[in-house]
Every structure is written in structure tokens, then in C-alpha cells.
Amino acid sequence: MARKKVTAPNTEQLALSELTIEQRQIEGLSLSTVVRRRFFQHKAAVTSMIVLGVIVLLAFTSVGTIIGGTGRLAADTASGEIILDGLRISGWWPFDWYKNYPITTPGGLPSWEHPFGQDTLGKDIFARVMRGIQQSLTVVTLIGVLATVIGVVVGSVAGFIRGWLDSLLMRITDAIIIIPGLILGAVLGRTIGGNAISLGILLGLVSWTGLARLVRGEFLALREREFVDAARVAGASDFRIIFRHILPNSIGIVVVNATLLMSAAILTETALSFLGFGITAPDISLGQIISQYNEAFKTRPWLFWWPGFFIVAVALCINFIGDGLRDAFDPRQRNMPKSMSLARQFRELTGWGK
Amino acid sequence: MLSFITRRLAATLAVLLVASFVVYMLTANSGDPLEALRTQNDPASVAKRATLTEKLDLDTPPFFRYFKWLGGAASCVIGQCNLGVSVIRGDEPVASALGNAMQSTLSLVILATVLSILFGVAIGMTTALRQYSGYDYTVTFAAFIFYSLPIFWVAVLLKEFGAIRFNEFLGDPHIPWGIALAIGFVLALVVQAVVGGHLRLRLRTTGISFALTAGILILLDITQWLKSPSIGIVGVALLGTGLGALMLFMTSNLTKRTLQYSVGATVLAVVAMWYPLQFIWFYFNNPFAIVLVAVLLAGLGVAAGFFLGGDDRPEAMRVAAITGALSTAPLLLDQMFMRWGEYVQIIPLRSGVISTIGANTPVLANSEDTWMRMLDSSTHLILPTAALMIISVAGYTRYTRATLLEVLNQDYVRTARAKGLPETTVIMRHAFRNTLIPIATIVAFDFGAVIGGAIITERVFAWQGMGALFNEGLREVDVNLVMGVFLVTGVAAVIFNILADLAYSALDPRIRITEA
Numbered sequence: 001m002a003r004k005k006v007t008a009p010n011t012e013q014l015a016l017s018e019l020t021i022e023q024r025q026i027e028g029l030s031l032s033t034v035v036r037r038r039f040f041q042h043k044a045a046v047t048s049m050i051v052l053g054v055i056v057l058l059a060f061t062s063v064g065t066i067i068g069g070t071g072r073l074a075a076d077t078a079s080g081e082i083i084l085d086g087l088r089i090s091g092w093w094p095f096d097w098y099k100n101y102p103i104t105t106p107g108g109l110p111s112w113e114h115p116f117g118q119d120t121l122g123k124d125i126f127a128r129v130m131r132g133i134q135q136s137l138t139v140v141t142l143i144g145v146l147a148t149v150i151g152v153v154v155g156s157v158a159g160f161i162r163g164w165l166d167s168l169l170m171r172i173t174d175a176i177i178i179i180p181g182l183i184l185g186a187v188l189g190r191t192i193g194g195n196a197i198s199l200g201i202l203l204g205l206v207s208w209t210g211l212a213r214l215v216r217g218e219f220l221a222l223r224e225r226e227f228v229d230a231a232r233v234a235g236a237s238d239f240r241i242i243f244r245h246i247l248p249n250s251i252g253i254v255v256v257n258a259t260l261l262m263s264a265a266i267l268t269e270t271a272l273s274f275l276g277f278g279i280t281a282p283d284i285s286l287g288q289i290i291s292q293y294n295e296a297f298k299t300r301p302w303l304f305w306w307p308g309f310f311i312v313a314v315a316l317c318i319n320f321i322g323d324g325l326r327d328a329f330d331p332r333q334r335n336m337p338k339s340m341s342l343a344r345q346f347r348e349l350t351g352w353g354k
Numbered sequence: 355m356l357s358f359i360t361r362r363l364a365a366t367l368a369v370l371l372v373a374s375f376v377v378y379m380l381t382a383n384s385g386d387p388l389e390a391l392r393t394q395n396d397p398a399s400v401a402k403r404a405t406l407t408e409k410l411d412l413d414t415p416p417f418f419r420y421f422k423w424l425g426g427a428a429s430c431v432i433g434q435c436n437l438g439v440s441v442i443r444g445d446e447p448v449a450s451a452l453g454n455a456m457q458s459t460l461s462l463v464i465l466a467t468v469l470s471i472l473f474g475v476a477i478g479m480t481t482a483l484r485q486y487s488g489y490d491y492t493v494t495f496a497a498f499i500f501y502s503l504p505i506f507w508v509a510v511l512l513k514e515f516g517a518i519r520f521n522e523f524l525g526d527p528h529i530p531w532g533i534a535l536a537i538g539f540v541l542a543l544v545v546q547a548v549v550g551g552h553l554r555l556r557l558r559t560t561g562i563s564f565a566l567t568a569g570i571l572i573l574l575d576i577t578q579w580l581k582s583p584s585i586g587i588v589g590v591a592l593l594g595t596g597l598g599a600l601m602l603f604m605t606s607n608l609t610k611r612t613l614q615y616s617v618g619a620t621v622l623a624v625v626a627m628w629y630p631l632q633f634i635w636f637y638f639n640n641p642f643a644i645v646l647v648a649v650l651l652a653g654l655g656v657a658a659g660f661f662l663g664g665d666d667r668p669e670a671m672r673v674a675a676i677t678g679a680l681s682t683a684p685l686l687l688d689q690m691f692m693r694w695g696e697y698v699q700i701i702p703l704r705s706g707v708i709s710t711i712g713a714n715t716p717v718l719a720n721s722e723d724t725w726m727r728m729l730d731s732s733t734h735l736i737l738p739t740a741a742l743m744i745i746s747v748a749g750y751t752r753y754t755r756a757t758l759l760e761v762l763n764q765d766y767v768r769t770a771r772a773k774g775l776p777e778t779t780v781i782m783r784h785a786f787r788n789t790l791i792p793i794a795t796i797v798a799f800d801f802g803a804v805i806g807g808a809i810i811t812e813r814v815f816a817w818q819g820m821g822a823l824f825n826e827g828l829r830e831v832d833v834n835l836v837m838g839v840f841l842v843t844g845v846a847a848v849i850f851n852i853l854a855d856l857a858y859s860a861l862d863p864r865i866r867i868t869e870a
Contacts, residue, residue, distance in 0.1 A: 175370075178370060178851070179373045182810070183377070263502065271806070275813065277828065287504065294814075304510065312499070312503055319502055
């Protein structure tokens with residue numbers, strides 16, 4: 001390491017004072033407080049969290065949503081209107097994603113009335129994109145929750161109990177890992193999928209493998225530590241040791257990887273829907289919108305850009321939040337002082353400003 | 355070592371067997387292959403249904419059908435694959451349908467994986483070594499964005515901007531001087547950020563790389579090189595020298611006289627062989643020529659290392675042999691570019707040189723000339739490979755950066771520095787090798803993702819590869835076709851896993867001891 005020349009006692013004092021600053025910062029605080037403080041210092045992560053919050057709010061309040069029901073379209077015989085099956089909660093946006101409207105501008109060009117434009121049938125793209133975000137977020141949340149729970153349980157059981165159970169669980173994990181994810185997802189989606197809930201659950205059931213491996217590794221290391229012995233001597237049950245003693249110590253790895261898993265999940269979901277094996281019509285997903293308007297790239301680029309933009313935005317936000325969490329839980333790789341600023345080197349070289 | 359491989363192989367094969375059973379059952383239950391016929395009112399549909407039922411053996415439950423399929427698949431071991439017939443492809447045997455598709459898809463997947471590893475590791479290492487510099491922040495941010503891009507979106511964008519616009523440019527390749535200077539300037543900024551160091555060094559690097567890039571671009575414009583690109587003996591000499599220098603740098607032997615001589619002699623020998631090799635390329639016109647030439651040039655390298663290596667004979671032989679073998683690439687490129695003029699005449703003018711559709715030009719698919727076919731495949735491979743790489747490279751970059759930073763904090767790196775070893779040696783010998791260990795484990799993970807990406811990319815670029823077979827098969831519930839695709843991708847994934855394991859155990863002796 002190229003260090004600047006400092007006299008010996010200074011280095012020691014410096015190291016000592018640095019250490020005390022570091023310790024003073026976290027003295028008497030719980031892990032969650034420390035992590036929260038560090039996380040809020042990560043500008044990119046905090047910005048991403050705000051952006052993601054705005055996107056979620058926009059998506060759910062603007063066009064409203066439906067709860068329950070199959071989500072399938074049906075013609076209401078009495079009024080002759082198209083309605084959706086399920087409890088429809090309307091939002092502040094005047095257009096619905098499943099209805100056709102008269103085309104206001106030539107070719108459905110974006111206008112004040114339809115800011116994201118319209119497609120050839122006159123569907124409002126803003127409403128469609130918002131609904132797509134809702135669906136994608138639903139899938140992502142389901143995958144995140146399910147995969148985290150399964151991954152943690154499988155990983156901790158395998159890592160803590162070891163022996164034949166460990167071998168069995170890890171072979172199952174291997175079996176799922178070896179099948180290319182998209183192929184497994186497509187086969188599952190084609191078999192049972194079709195709407196966001198079922199797709200989310202199915203993908204959640206197969207996305208836990210990476211997390212399970214990591215948690216197992218962490219458990220294998222932690223179970224040999226003294227505090228586990230202490231807990232056992234004190235008479236704690238295996239269940240209690242796993243969930244009260246070891247798991248909180250590996251929470252960092254779980255949280256970070258769950259976040260990364262979710263950012264991968266949104267890409268998987270959109271890719272499956274793009275291929276036609278994920279969320280299928282009449283339901284909407286961002287990938288499905290892109291797939292539907294793929295050919296219109298030249299003539300109606302707005303049909304292609306907006307859904308893509310939101311996929312990237314959501315995935316990017318989740319990734320940045322994950323990065324912020326990683327830094328918060330594992331401060332080893334945090335900012336170190338720069339060796340020497342370029343401006344200072346420039347001044348030294350030219351002799352300016354002395 | 356052997357028992358380690360056998361154990362791993364047996365375990366993975368068992369895993370593959372279980373996975374194939376799961377996929378078979380799921381696909382078989384994913385829909386009804388007779389659905390289209392059931393809804394028809396045509397009186398003949400009953401008979402059609404009966405024939406189809408018999409052909410697909412639908413009266414047997416899927417559970418037993420799987421074992422029949424497995425029996426057929428198992429005979430692949432003795433060289434007679436019976437993967438059933440694909441009904442939706444007019445009763446074509448799945449094995450033959452796969453044979454054609456496999457070549458294009460696997461070349462795409464393997465090329466993309468290998469290139470992503472090379473680029474990703476290189477970029478990741480440079481960012482780690484320039485931690486918290488402007489370059490590091492830019493690359494990290496870019497990696498985040500690329501990592502968040504959906505591949506189908508990237509592929510469509512590349513198709514529009516990478517191919518259609520670039521083809522228009524190639525039709526009239528004129529680089530305005532202002533743009534050449536601007537590109538040179540931007541590139542120079544990047545290079546100085548990578549090289550780093552003190553301001554004086556940075557200014558010098560900027561100047562040199564700016565002059566080089568802008569000069570080359572202006573030269574390309576004046577000579578209209580892009581209109582009829584060629585490499586020739588000069589290009590081979592330049593690329594060979596570059597390769598040699600890179601090999602010396604990577605093995606941290608840049609300053610060793612003996613190695614310089616051996617590698618230099620090898621490059622000279624390659625250039626001298628340029629003319630005689632023309633006969634091999636011409637008369638021995640098939641892919642094996644590449645292996646032949648590579649072995650020949652590696653032999654020359656070994657000889658050069660043996661006679662000029664001096665005290666470092668073993669290492670000189672090794673480095674020179676690798677340089678020689680790698681020099682096959684510029685020679686091959688040269689062969690391909692020689693056919694450029696002819697190629698531009700053959701392909702349909704409308705589509706341009708960088709192709710956006712299919713894996714090859716139909717007229718050239720059965721061409722006698724191997725190098726012409728290779729050129730054709732290359733122009734078709736560029737875009738899908740780029741689409742797959744953008745995302746994979748981002749992953750490798752981030753991972754390599756994190757790993758190298760961790761490694762650089764280890765005690766053995768400090769020891770190496772304390773011994774007074776040059777920084778290049780510390781990085782390339784001590785840090786780099788240890789960085790590769792964890793990377794070897796994620797290669798296997800990433801390979802599956804790349805296969806998934808390939809399925810999507812193929813659709814955007816209208817390749818008739820395995821992705822197309824899979825999509826078609828799954829949509830029409832043609833179980834045999836889906837299983838065929840699964841088998842190939844699964845086996846490819848297993849092979850990559852084993853290669854990664856081998857690399858892993860070669861890099862980390864501890865693995866061999868604990869698991870053997």
C-alpha cells in the first residue's frame with residue numbers, strides 16, 4: 001500500500017483515534033440502529049428507495065387495482081360493457097387498461113390526454129404500463145418472500161443438522177440449480193401460470209436455491225462458534241438456537257441476497273411474459289407489453305420505450321437498495337480516503353496556488 | 355484427481371436424472387396436445403386424434419412414458435440416440451432437429467460466456483485496482499445499469515442501433531475528422547483513468563492514446579479500410595506482437611530478457627509462417643485446420659522457448675507455446691477478411707453486413723469454403739453475442755471487483771509486497787490467481803442464465819436454434835422436443851460445471867485434498 005510518510009507515533013495515535021471514532025459511532029446501539037444509520041448514509045440506496053416508493057404509489061393509485069376474482073375479461077350482458085372479474089378499485093387515472101378508446105392523435109402519438117400514447121386499438125399505454133408494474137411488483141414480492149423463507153429454512157436446517165439431511169437437501173438444490181432457470185420457469189408458467197399470483201408462487205418455489213446455499217455456508221461456520229455452545233449449555237433447544245441465536249447473526253447475508261434475488265426475479269418474470277409463458281393476456285405484464293409491441297419499434301417507439309424504462313427503473317432501484325444494505329451490514333468495503341486528489345497533484349505539478 | 359472427477363460426475367448425473375424426470379412430468383401435464391383437434395367439428399378429427407394418441411403414446415401415463423423416453427435417451431451413450439419424434443415438426447426425429455439447432459445455439463452460448471469472463475474479469479480487476487477513482491465509479495454505475503437491463507429489450511435495441519444504423523454506416527464508411535478526434539479524446543480519458551498514477555504519467559498516457567486512436571481512425575477513413583477490410587501479414591504481425599506482450603504482462607514476465615526473446619521469436623515465426631500457411635488454409639479447408647495450425651504454432655513456441663529460454667526454460671516454453679497457439683486467431687481472422695469482398699457480393703444487399711436475422715445466410719449454409727461459412731456465422735453472431743455479453747459482463751465485473759478487493763487485503767499479498775516484488779507480479783501472480791477461485795464457482799451459475807438469455811435472444815434475432823425448438827415445443831406440448839432441448843442444455847450445464855470444478859481444484863489445492 002502506498003501510504004504517505006507519517007512519523008511513527010503519529011500513525012499509532014491516528015489508528016487509535018480512528019478506532020475510537022468507529023467505536024464511538026456504534027457504542028451502545030443495537031445492530032438494527034447501526035445498520036439503519038449506515039444505510040441512510042448511502043445516497044444511491046436512499047434515492048432508489050424513494051424512487052421505488054414513488055413508482056409503487058403511482059402504479060397502484062393511478063389506475064387502481066382489482067382484488068380477488070380471476071382477472072379475466074367478460075362482457076356484461078346488461079350494459080354491453082367489458083368488465084373484469086373481481087373487485088375493481090378505481091384510481092385517479094381516467095382510463096382503464098383493458099378498454100379501447102378513440103385514438104386522439106395520428107398513430108396514437110403521446111399527447112396531454114394520453115401521455116404515454118395509445119396503441120393501434122386505442123388502448124391507453126399509461127394505464128397499461130401502470131397495470132404492468134403492479135403485476136410485476138406482485139410477482140417480485142411473492143418470489144422474494146417465498147424464496148427467502150424456503151431458502152432460509154432449507155439452508156439453516158442443512159447447515160445446522162448436517163449429515164444425511166444436509167446431503168439430501170443440497171442434492172435437491174443442485175437439481176434445481178442445474179436446470180436453466182428460464183426453462184424451468186417457462187415449463188412451470190405454461191403448466192400452472194397465467195396470472196401474477198400463481199406465477200409468483202411458482203417462481204418463488206424454485207428461486208430459493210442460491211440463498212439456501214449461502215445460508216447453509218453461514219450456518220456451517222457459525223454453529224462452531226462459542227455463543228452457540230453457550231446457548232446449548234444453557235439448555236436452549238435446536239429450534240431456539242437456529243432461530244434466536246444463529247439466524248440473527250446471518251441476517252445480513254439473507255437480507256442482501258433476498259434483495260438481489262428480487263431484482264433478478266423481475267427480469268425473469270418479464271422475460272417469461274415476453275416469451276408468452278408468464279403472465280398471459282388479458283392480464284398485463286411489462287414483458288408482455290414489450291413482446292406485444294415488439295414489431296412496432298420503428299413506427300410507434302413509445303409502445304416499446306415506456307415499459308422497458310420502468311423495468312429498468314425498478315430493477316435498478318432494487319439493485320441499489322441491495323448494494324446499500326450490503327454496505328450497511330458489511331462495512332469492510334466502505335469508503336477509504338483517496339490517496340491524493342487530482343487537483344492537489346495539479347497544483348503541485350504546476351506550482352499554482354501556493 | 356480422477357476420483358474427484360468421477361465422484362462429481364456421478365453426483366451431477368444423478369441430479370440431472372432427477373431434474374429430467376421433473377421437467378418431463380411438468381411438460382407432459384402442461385397442456386393437451388390434442389386440444390386443437392378436440393375443438394374441431396371435422397369428422398376426420400376423431401381419426402386424427404386416434405393416430406396422434408398412438409404416435410404420442412398418450413394412453414400410457416406420463417410416469418411410464420418418461421422411462422420409455424429415458425431408455426431411448428440412455429442409448430445415446432452407445433451412439434444411437436432415440437429421443438423420439440417431434441410431431442409438430444412433421445415427425446422429424448428430435449435428435450436430428452437438435453443436431454442442427456445445437457450447433458448455432460451452443461456456439462452462441464459458449465462464445466458469449468467465454469468472452470464475458472475475459473472482459474468481465476479484466477474490467478473488474480482494473481476497477482478494483484483503481485478503487486474509488488472516477489473510472490471505478492463510472493464502471494460500477496454502468497454495471498448496475500447493465501445488470502438491471504432485460505435482455506429482450508437490449509436485443510431489440512441492439513438490432514435497431516447496433517445493426518441497422520451500423521450497416522448504413524458501413525455502406526458509406528466515412529468518419530468525419532471531428533468525430534475521430536472526439537472518439538480519440540474519450541478513449542484517451544478512459545485509458546488514463548485505467549492506467550492511473552501520478553498526474554504527469556496520466557497526461558502522457560492521455561496524449562499517447564489520443565494520438566494513437568485518432569490517428570488510426572483518420573487512417574481508416576483515408577484508406578477506406580472499412581469498405582474492404584483486410585488484415586494481411588502486417589496485421590498478423592501487429593496482432594501477434596500485441597498477443598505476445600499481453601501474455602508477457604499476464605505472466606508478469608514483461609522485463610525478463612529470456613522470455614522476451616522466446617515470445618518475440620515465436621511471433622516472428624508466426625509471421626514467417628504466414629505465407630506457407632496459406633496453402634494449409636486453402637487445401638485443408640475444414641475446421642480441423644484450426645487445431646492443426648494451433649498445434650503447429652504452439653510447437654514453434656515450445657522450440658523457441660527451449661532454445662532461447664535459458665534459465666527460465668520451462669516457463670519460456672509454456673508462455674511461448676500459448677502465444678503461438680493464440681496467434682492462430684489473427685491468422686484465422688485474416689483468412690475470413692480475405693473473403694470479405696466476395697461475401698459482400700453474395701449476401702442480400704438489403705440486410706447489410708451485420709445480420710439481424712437467423713444464424714447464417716441460407717445461400718452460404720452449405721458452402722464448400724469453411725472460412726466463408728465461418729465469416730458468415732461471425733457476422734450473424736455479433737449482435738446476439740453482444741446482447742448476451744452486456745448483461746453477463748456486468749455480473750462478472752462486479753464479482754471480480756469485490757473478490758479482488760478482498761484478496762488484496764489478505765496477509766499473503768502484504769507479504770508479497772513486503773518481499774519487494776514488483777506490483778505486476780503481486781497482482782498477476784498472487785492476487786489474480788486467488789481471485790479466480792471464487793469466480794470459477796459462479797461461472798456454472800452464470801452459464802444457466804446465459805442459456806436462458808439465449809432462448810430469448812434467439813427469438814428476437816429469429817434464430818432457428820434451440821430456443822426456437824423449446825418455445826415451439828412447449829407451446830404445442832411436444833414433450834419430446836422440450837426434453838431434447840432440456841437434455842442438451844442440461845448436459846452442457848453439467849459439462850460447464852465440471853470444467854469449473856476442474857479449474858477450481860487446479861487453482862485451489864485445498865479442494866483436492868478435502869474432497870478427493
